[in-house]
Amino acid sequence: MGKIISVANPKGGVGKTITSINLAAALAYLNQKVLLIDLDPKGDASKGLGIDTSGVEYNVYSILIQKQNIRNAILRTPYQNLDIIVGSTNMAGFDLECASVDNKNNILKENIEQIKDNYDYIIIDCPPSLTTLTQNAFASSNSVLIPMQCEFFSMEVISQLLNTILRVQRTMNNNLQIEGVLLTMCDFRTKIAISVQQEVRQIFKDKVYTFGIPRNIRLVESTYKGRPIIDYDVKCNSAKNYILLAKEVINNK
Numbered sequence: 001m002g003k004i005i006s007v008a009n010p011k012g013g014v015g016k017t018i019t020s021i022n023l024a025a026a027l028a029y030l031n032q033k034v035l036l037i038d039l040d041p042k043g044d045a046s047k048g049l050g051i052d053t054s055g056v057e058y059n060v061y062s063i064l065i066q067k068q069n070i071r072n073a074i075l076r077t078p079y080q081n082l083d084i085i086v087g088s089t090n091m092a093g094f095d096l097e098c099a100s101v102d103n104k105n106n107i108l109k110e111n112i113e114q115i116k117d118n119y120d121y122i123i124i125d126c127p128p129s130l131t132t133l134t135q136n137a138f139a140s141s142n143s144v145l146i147p148m149q150c151e152f153f154s155m156e157v158i159s160q161l162l163n164t165i166l167r168v169q170r171t172m173n174n175n176l177q178i179e180g181v182l183l184t185m186c187d188f189r190t191k192i193a194i195s196v197q198q199e200v201r202q203i204f205k206d207k208v209y210t211f212g213i214p215r216n217i218r219l220v221e222s223t224y225k226g227r228p229i230i231d232y233d234v235k236c237n238s239a240k241n242y243i244l245l246a247k248e249v250i251n252n253k
Ligand code: ADP
Pocket: 011, 012, 013, 014, 015, 016, 017, 018, 019, 044, 128, 184, 185, 186, 213, 214, 215, 216, 217, 219, 220, 223, 238
């Protein structure tokens, strides 16, 4: 049965999308069957895999709002073992559109139930918010993987995220776990990266992966070119660390 992992942090620009793409691709590279769901209305995860979403007939909006069968929205990517459901800018109105829907936090879960046995992992790239869309992701998931940028630390943001996870555990999904905390954009020659790392380790203890993802222009280039880093430059440190992350995730199943 597939394990479902939300990649989430309400702060934007912390590496959620780059981690979703590259964790999904690294798991697929390690022979796991993977589905990536691009839940962010910006559609960056889809673009980061080189997909022009305007040419795709069915996307997350089609299944969550227009009630299309989820199977129709699954696309093969150019990468073996890696499928995707692409994002849609229409998802920006999701909160309003489903405001009066019964059980609105479980729409994604009911869809994923139908296909989760076809995958080893389903990775959900969450939007930078804790609204109904992210709650749908958390209600569907076994765990939440939290990317945290080494150059930014806010106790307020972390508290909001942890409170949402607790609320989802209490009300919708008591099995929801923290998969791990991944330090991103790390440059441990800087004081700020060292102190952020210390603070994060004090809060999350052994949930923090021992390695972080270094700040690396090759990663930025690879998303710009629409390719996962293991395809673009498999020898660079970030590719190695995303493979390490995938191995940790597999060991933790
Ligand atoms: P989020 O999804 O949390 O908003 P992204 O994954 O889109 O964050 O990353 C935000 C920006 O930071 C993007 O431009 C991305 O290319 C860049 N970025 C992310 N991780 C790294 C890294 N390890 N090294 C360099 N740039 C990075």
